[in-house]
Amino acid sequence: MPDTLAPAITDVVELTRALVRCESVTPREAGALELLERALKPLGFQCERMDFTQAGTDDVANLYARVGQDKFGNGKHFCFAGHSDVVPVGDLSSWTIGPFSAELSNGFLFGRGAADMKGAIAAFTEASARFLSRRGRDFGGSISLLITGDEEGPAVNGTVKMLKKLADRGEKIDACLVGEPTSSKRFGDMIKIGRRGSMTVDLTVRGIQGHVGYPERLDNPIHRLSALIEALVRAPIDAGSTHFQPTSLQFTTIDVGNKATNIAPGVVKARFNTRFNDLWTSKTLLAHLKERMERASEALGGNGTIELATEVSGESFYTAPGPLVDLVAGAIRDVTGIETELSTTGGTSDARFISQYCPVLEFGLVGETMHKVDEKSAIEDLRTLSRVYETVLDRYFAA
Numbered sequence: 589m590p591d592t593l594a595p596a597i598t599d600v601v602e603l604t605r606a607l608v609r610c611e612s613v614t615p616r617e618a619g620a621l622e623l624l625e626r627a628l629k630p631l632g633f634q635c636e637r638m639d640f641t642q643a644g645t646d647d648v649a650n651l652y653a654r655v656g657q658d659k660f661g662n663g664k665h666f667c668f669a670g671h672s673d674v675v676p677v678g679d680l681s682s683w684t685i686g687p688f689s690a691e692l693s694n695g696f697l698f699g700r701g702a703a704d705m706k707g708a709i710a711a712f713t714e715a716s717a718r719f720l721s722r723r724g725r726d727f728g729g730s731i732s733l734l735i736t737g738d739e740e741g742p743a744v745n746g747t748v749k750m751l752k753k754l755a756d757r758g759e760k761i762d763a764c765l766v767g768e769p770t771s772s773k774r775f776g777d778m779i780k781i782g783r784r785g786s787m788t789v790d791l792t793v794r795g796i797q798g799h800v801g802y803p804e805r806l807d808n809p810i811h812r813l814s815a816l817i818e819a820l821v822r823a824p825i826d827a828g829s830t831h832f833q834p835t836s837l838q839f840t841t842i843d844v845g846n847k848a849t850n851i852a853p854g855v856v857k858a859r860f861n862t863r864f865n866d867l868w869t870s871k872t873l874l875a876h877l878k879e880r881m882e883r884a885s886e887a888l889g890g891n892g893t894i895e896l897a898t899e900v901s902g903e904s905f906y907t908a909p910g911p912l913v914d915l916v917a918g919a920i921r922d923v924t925g926i927e928t929e930l931s932t933t934g935g936t937s938d939a940r941f942i943s944q945y946c947p948v949l950e951f952g953l954v955g956e957t958m959h960k961v962d963e964k965s966a967i968e969d970l971r972t973l974s975r976v977y978e979t980v981l982d983r984y985f986a987a
């Protein structure tokens with residue numbers, strides 16, 4: 589029975605608008621996946637909701653849709669990956685249009701998620717629709733959409749668990765394109781072929797509390813921390829590698845909370861984050877940083893101690909230039925005339941999880957307004973993105 593509740597939309601602009609109208613701030617589904625399912629099913633996609641729960645985290649809805657050969661077929665499996673959730677609107681009064689109104693104005697589509705990344709999901713859909721209408725469903729392989737509702741949040745109940753579920757049942761992905769808004773200034777000017785890793789370290793430095801007038805009786809942990817900071821930031825960690833910027837280390841907070849003017853505190857806490865390149869793993873980098881701190885601490889003498897707690901949100905990854913990079917860069921060149929830059933800059937994305945299973949690249953809209961007030965995408969860019977994705981499918985499944 590056809591569903592008569594709403595028409596299936598595959599036009600990239602109209603589908604982006606419909607998706608933007610769903611207020612899917614993480615972890616809310618808000619009808620976004622349902623809408624997408626309605627668009628994909630008539631195209632022949634087998635749609636499967638993969639909703640996950642875990643104690644201490646929000647329940648998350650995810651959608652896996654696949655068309656073409658099943659997992660026992662011999663053909664290649666190309667996956668488009670993305671997220672239907674969006675970040676909060678922030679200061680609503682600063683928006684000049686409703687963040688979920690999906691208004692078209694001056695050649696732009698405005699709204700939360702227009703760039704990051706509902707526009708790309710709509711482009712996956714339109715590109716697949718056009719490809720399938722020309723090639724039919726027996727094109728010798730399969731196309732899937734792996735869409736999570738948990739990318740902007742903790743990313744616990746989304747892509748990681750979806751990939752594991754697919755692997756557990758023997759479903760293999762051969763190549764993946766993530767639709768994050770990787771274009772920098774102009775549509776098509778940048779794709780991401782990898783990302784730096786990210787590790788946050790909490791430092792607790794203990795000394796001996798005491799009266800400031802009797803320095804011989806105390807061991808000031810603030811002074812010790814300042815030596816540690818010097819040791820960590822003075823010399824560069826590395827000079828970068830062929831495809832990556834130098835590793836960066838930034839302190840984000842120092843907390844003492846001491847209100848007294850005549851007491852040196854007994855403990856000080858601080859936190860830093862590192863974005864590290866492919867010269868390191870989180871383990872080797874941590875060992876290196878520990879060594880720097882221990883040397884600095886020893887030079888100070890005294891009885892102070894350092895405790896570390898680390899959280900790794902992703903290792904660095906990198907898809908070497910080769911057939912997949914050439915295919916995507918070539919599609920961008922032929923559709924837009926732009927020679928795209930192969931980059932590994934910026935924050936992390938779910939591509940870090942996908943990279944453990946198959947070659948993965950990221951390409952999408954201009955990211956300049958993502959997470960900001962008045963997020964927008966050029967309408968023309970949405971249409972061009974859909975043509976680039978379609979060209980990628982054509983070439984990937986070239987007869």
Ligand SMILES: [Zn+2]
Pocket residue numbers: 671704705739768769
């Ligand atoms: Zn995103």
